Amino acid sequence: MSHLETAARPDYLCRIAIDPLSRVEGHGKVTLLTDKDHRIRQARLHIVEFRGFEKFIQGRPYWEVPVVVERLCGICPVSHHLAAAKAVDQLVGARELTPTAEKIRRLMHYGQTLQSHAVHFFHLASPDFLFDFDDPAAHRNVGGVMTDYPDIARQGVRLRKYGQEVIRVTAGKRIHGTGAIPGGVNKALTLQERNYLLADLDLMIQWGRGILKLVKQAYQLNPGYFTYFATIRSNYLSLARADGALDLYHGGLRARNERGEILFDKLDYRRYSQVIREQVKPWSYMKFPFIHSLGSEQGWYRVGPLARINNCDFIPTPLAEEERREFMALGDGQPVHMTLAYHWARMIELLHATEAIKELLLDPDIFGEERVVRGEMAREGIGVIEAPRGTLFHHYRINEDGLIEKANLIVSTTNNNQAMNESIRQVAERYLDGKELTEPLLNQIEVAVRAYDPCLSCATHALGRMPLIVELVEEGSGAVVNSLARDVDGTVRNEMGLPPEGASSV
Amino acid sequence: MSAEQCFTLDGRRVPFQDGQTLMAAALDAGVYIPHLCFNPEFAPHGSCRVCLVQVNGRVQAACTTPAAAGLTVQSEIEELREMRRGILQMLFVEGNHVCPACEKSGACQLQAVAYYVGMQTPHYKHFYPRRPVDASHPEAVIDFNRCILCELCVRASRDVDGKNVFAVQGRGIQARLVVNTPSGQLGATPFSIHDKAAQVCPTGTILTKHRGYETPIGQRLYDRKPISVVGDVAQLPESRGGRRHD
Numbered sequence: 002m003s004h005l006e007t008a009a010r011p012d013y014l015c016r017i018a019i020d021p022l023s024r025v026e027g028h029g030k031v032t033l034l035t036d037k038d039h040r041i042r043q044a045r046l047h048i049v050e051f052r053g054f055e056k057f058i059q060g061r062p063y064w065e066v067p068v069v070v071e072r073l074c075g076i077c078p079v080s081h082h083l084a085a086a087k088a089v090d091q092l093v094g095a096r097e098l099t100p101t102a103e104k105i106r107r108l109m110h111y112g113q114t115l116q117s118h119a120v121h122f123f124h125l126a127s128p129d130f131l132f133d134f135d136d137p138a139a140h141r142n143v144g145g146v147m148t149d150y151p152d153i154a155r156q157g158v159r160l161r162k163y164g165q166e167v168i169r170v171t172a173g174k175r176i177h178g179t180g181a182i183p184g185g186v187n188k189a190l191t192l193q194e195r196n197y198l199l200a201d202l203d204l205m206i207q208w209g210r211g212i213l214k215l216v217k218q219a220y221q222l223n224p225g226y227f228t229y230f231a232t233i234r235s236n237y238l239s240l241a242r243a244d245g246a247l248d249l250y251h252g253g254l255r256a257r258n259e260r261g262e263i264l265f266d267k268l269d270y271r272r273y274s275q276v277i278r279e280q281v282k283p284w285s286y287m288k289f290p291f292i293h294s295l296g297s298e299q300g301w302y303r304v305g306p307l308a309r310i311n312n313c314d315f316i317p318t319p320l321a322e323e324e325r326r327e328f329m330a331l332g333d334g335q336p337v338h339m340t341l342a343y344h345w346a347r348m349i350e351l352l353h354a355t356e357a358i359k360e361l362l363l364d365p366d367i368f369g370e371e372r373v374v375r376g377e378m379a380r381e382g383i384g385v386i387e388a389p390r391g392t393l394f395h396h397y398r399i400n401e402d403g404l405i406e407k408a409n410l411i412v413s414t415t416n417n418n419q420a421m422n423e424s425i426r427q428v429a430e431r432y433l434d435g436k437e438l439t440e441p442l443l444n445q446i447e448v449a450v451r452a453y454d455p456c457l458s459c460a461t462h463a464l465g466r467m468p469l470i471v472e473l474v475e476e477g478s479g480a481v482v483n484s485l486a487r488d489v490d491g492t493v494r495n496e497m498g499l500p501p502e503g504a505s506s507v
Numbered sequence: 508m509s510a511e512q513c514f515t516l517d518g519r520r521v522p523f524q525d526g527q528t529l530m531a532a533a534l535d536a537g538v539y540i541p542h543l544c545f546n547p548e549f550a551p552h553g554s555c556r557v558c559l560v561q562v563n564g565r566v567q568a569a570c571t572t573p574a575a576a577g578l579t580v581q582s583e584i585e586e587l588r589e590m591r592r593g594i595l596q597m598l599f600v601e602g603n604h605v606c607p608a609c610e611k612s613g614a615c616q617l618q619a620v621a622y623y624v625g626m627q628t629p630h631y632k633h634f635y636p637r638r639p640v641d642a643s644h645p646e647a648v649i650d651f652n653r654c655i656l657c658e659l660c661v662r663a664s665r666d667v668d669g670k671n672v673f674a675v676q677g678r679g680i681q682a683r684l685v686v687n688t689p690s691g692q693l694g695a696t697p698f699s700i701h702d703k704a705a706q707v708c709p710t711g712t713i714l715t716k717h718r719g720y721e722t723p724i725g726q727r728l729y730d731r732k733p734i735s736v737v738g739d740v741a742q743l744p745e746s747r748g749g750r751r752h753d
């Protein structure tokens with residue numbers, strides 16, 4: 002854990018808060034404590050997480066949960082839908098789903114992965130990639146990508162749409178569908194639906210490969226930047242199939258340490274609480290999970306695309322596997338720790354999702370009649386899935402009448418909480434230490450956070466548009482002596498009536 | 508055979524038989540008048556007021572007004588649509604009707620009528636009542652959050668099932684559906700999922716356990732066609748059960 006988590010004498014330091022203006026949903030805020038020489042002494046990312054859900058769901062019928070949880074998050078509702086459905090399968094005693102049910106659910110999940118990764122890359126991350134930091138803010142956004150790379154922007158929109166169509170066909174609706182039900186699914190595919198989805202798929206696979214080419218070019222142009230920017234060495238956690246393959250829908254828990262050595266593997270995820278603990282810190286609403294055996298200082302880990310690609314032994318589809326090998330060569334036998342490599346790993350998964358969708362669409366099981374299995378009811382169910390942003394845990398206990406008694410969720414962004422903090426500390430130390438605060442430097446913090454694709458409303462604003470407020474607070478009195486705000490439309494205002502350049506004096 | 512007696516409904520001639528209400532005659536003619544507490548198998552109740560029509564200029568409930576020759580009845584006029592929207596909005600805010608998460612969605616009469624009358628938003632401030640779910644019965648669950656007090660279950664249990672399982676307690680805004688046992692729990696009653704009372708709820712209040720969302724989106728009752736053409740209006744008079752529970 003970085004020494005920048007807690008400063009020794011915070012009262013002697015100057016506080017800079019980077020705070021989003023919109024407080025409607027989950028949001029992030031960065032506080033930096035600097036000393037008189039503008040040296041960073043403490044850096045923290047505070048995320049307000051909506052924890053009311055576990056309470057809200059109490060007393061509701063268990064079979065409702067997979068649909069109700071979709072309301073948790075507008076960004077990846079399908080992941081919550083499926084993680085909850087997997088937990089509910091255990092409640093209804095469905096030990097093994099029918100091949101039809103499992104494959105339809107997988108199809109839905111890969112559709113979601115494709116659409117989520119496409120949105121993130123094209124709308125949010127591609128400007129970080131395709132343009133330099135000194136590129137003017139007005140151009141360094143998705144609009145700039147559309148002007149300079151119109152084909153890429155178009156492909157992004159189509160890939161996203163394709164993913165949404167896969168969700169619609171399997172879940173009934175693009176958002177808030179009902180496909181997964183206790184013990185299975187409520188519909189299979191028709192031949193017509195299959196042919197409809199198959200029609201554009203080869204093009205999607207081709208585009209997936211094209212994007213990876215672009216990502217690799219960006220890396221080759223500036224390997225130093227990729228290698229060091231916000232990079233931290235960490236443990237990695239994900240699901241993996243029993244044979245070590247990448248599997249986004251199901252598997253055992255696998256963790257590696259920073260040298261790539263296996264910490265645990267093939268662990269039944271229903272035993273997650275034996276290996277994962279959550280720490281509460283007084284300055285953050287979001288908990289900090291860690292690997293129990295390593296302790297909270299050493300045991301924090303990363304989840305998501307980078308963790309999954311580092312963790313698996315192979316990808317079970319050929320094109321993505323080829324890309325994985327090339328990617329892993331960067332680590333020279335160890336995990337790839339570059340934080341910006343999240344984007345690269347994410348695009349390998351996007352390609353894998355397109356290939357996996359094709360395999361599933363060509364599988365006759367997706368037309369099957371046997372959609373639901375049930376067994377003896379149980380009181381406890383735990384569902385884990387690899388959501389686009391990382392490992393997602395849903396844990397429920399019901400009473401004898403079938404109403405939810407207790408729920409516990411660990412969402413992907415929470416799993417990455419400590420890692421995101423470590424990355425912004427690295428950026429703060431490397432780029433802000435000893436320098437004056439400027440808008441481009443704030444952008445770098447934003448780029449570091451965004452690599453993780455956290456599920457925050459502020460992080461979903463395009464680069465240069467994340468609504469921020471920076472406050473300079475006087476030592477001792479706590480009075481705000483300067484304040485710089487950036488609105489959602491990108492305009493920079495000085496709240497104290499000073500010209501925007503006032504930022505550089507902060 | 509006497510000449511057919513008729514009234515006009517939105518300019519259309521609707522025949523009726525002696526003793527029929529405007530609602531019953533309209534349904535027999537396949538003409539939809541929005542309704543919630545009315546069910547063709549039961550005696551009219553006249554409580555929800557969604558079926559308000561103008562009869563020779565006066566606003567009256569279609570389900571309780573006897574048909575008479577020569578009446579001029581208007582239903583699909585903006586003034587009434589506005590009133591119906593208001594009633595629907597009040598019903599929505601008074602309970603907890605979260606359609607995207609409700610398993611009755613797509614097959615719910617309340618939701619379908621709201622769509623039909625063009626209700627876009629709840630407009631009024633939500634009451635957000637706290638009403639616990641009763642899951643004490645092995646086959647059924649009651650989510651009181653969605654009850655609109657139409658009393659169809661009360662009538663069905665009392666008049667058809669002969670069990671008198673449900674009642675409405677309190678008055679006005681305090682009125683609420685209760686289960687007629689000392690514990691107030693459905694599990695302590697002789698209620699069965701095969702009872703008529705289990706089939707009549709126009710909302711997602713009385714539900715079969717362990718079932719939710721089994722019908723995929725796209726195949727639910729009101730997914731393809733509006734309530735004005737499917738549901739009770741689509742059933743021919745002779746196939747409506749033939750039996751009225753008066």
Ligand code: SF4
Nearest residue numbers: 654655657658660708
């Ligand atoms: S439970 Fe259903 S049928 Fe009974 S009064 Fe309430 S809304 Fe009407």
